[in-house]
Amino acid sequence: MVSARTGIANRRRKADKAAAKPGPTLTVVPAARPFAAPEPSDELDRAIVRQLQEDGRLAFATIARALKVSEGTVRNRVARLKQSGVVRIIAVADPMAMGYTAYAMIGMKLAPGADPDRVAARFRDRPEVTYVLFVAGRFDLLVEAVCETQAALRDFLFDHCYRQPEVAATEPMIGLAMYKSLLKWGQP
Numbered sequence: 001m002v003s004a005r006t007g008i009a010n011r012r013r014k015a016d017k018a019a020a021k022p023g024p025t026l027t028v029v030p031a032a033r034p035f036a037a038p039e040p041s042d043e044l045d046r047a048i049v050r051q052l053q054e055d056g057r058l059a060f061a062t063i064a065r066a067l068k069v070s071e072g073t074v075r076n077r078v079a080r081l082k083q084s085g086v087v088r089i090i091a092v093a094d095p096m097a098m099g100y101t102a103y104a105m106i107g108m109k110l111a112p113g114a115d116p117d118r119v120a121a122r123f124r125d126r127p128e129v130t131y132v133l134f135v136a137g138r139f140d141l142l143v144e145a146v147c148e149t150q151a152a153l154r155d156f157l158f159d160h161c162y163r164q165p166e167v168a169a170t171e172p173m174i175g176l177a178m179y180k181s182l183l184k185w186g187q188p
Contacts, residue, residue, distance in 0.1 A: 044069065048077050049087060056089045095130075095146045096178060102153035103146050103175035106161060107139035114166040116140055128156050139171070 044067065051063045060074040067074070081087045095103070110119060116134050123132045123143050131144035147153040153174075161170040 044073075045077055045081060045086075048074060049081070052078070052087070052089065056091075094181075100146050100148050102148070102150045103178070104144070104153060104157075104172045105175070106143045106145060106157070107171040107173065108141040108143065108161065108167050109138075109169040110140040111166050111168040114168075119164075119166050123160065126156075126160065128152070 047067050048063060051058055051066060060078065061071045064071040064074045078087075082089070108119075110116060120132050120134055120141060123129050123141070126145075128145045128147050129143055130146055131142070133142045134140065135142055145153065145156055147156055153172075157170065157172055161167055161172075
């Protein structure tokens with residue numbers, strides 16, 4: 001018969017082993033919402049988020065040991081952070097490593113009377129689009145698109161940008177080399 005203490009120790013070892021296995025990079029990304037979003041509530045929340053931003057697969061027990069708190073505290077804090085939309089824990093693949101060769105940041109000026117929320121929603125739902133931001137300045141929207149080929153990027157631009165009456169002007173900035181792609185937005 002296995003005691004409760006032995007069972008917990010076995011689960012911790014399994015969790016630590018699972019966390020050590022190679023696999024896709026998991027990253028903590030702030031949930032999509034307006035900029036006036038709530039921040040993690042205290043230093044412990046921020047420390048937990050920092051740990052998860054380094055490795056989204058860290059076992060709660062590992063985080064708890066590093067922060068000198070209980071595993072239950074970490075589990076409850078992470079659940080609350082996820083439920084409140086402060087963080088999402090997702091797998092992030094490197095598109096260039098997966099064979100996608102066409103990358104562009106697209107600046108768009110909308111036509112007079114066009115609804116930025118509606119246009120942004122249309123781009124948000126496209127699988128090629130990784131980023132949509134409503135901005136002030138030269139452009140109204142910034143859209144990041146990653147496509148498998150230059151031809152696919154060209155088709156995306158024609159079908160979803162140039163041929164849309166809501167988009168008055170499009171300026172694609174084609175990526176030539178990626179020097180840094182960091183998904184630690186809002187690092188506390």
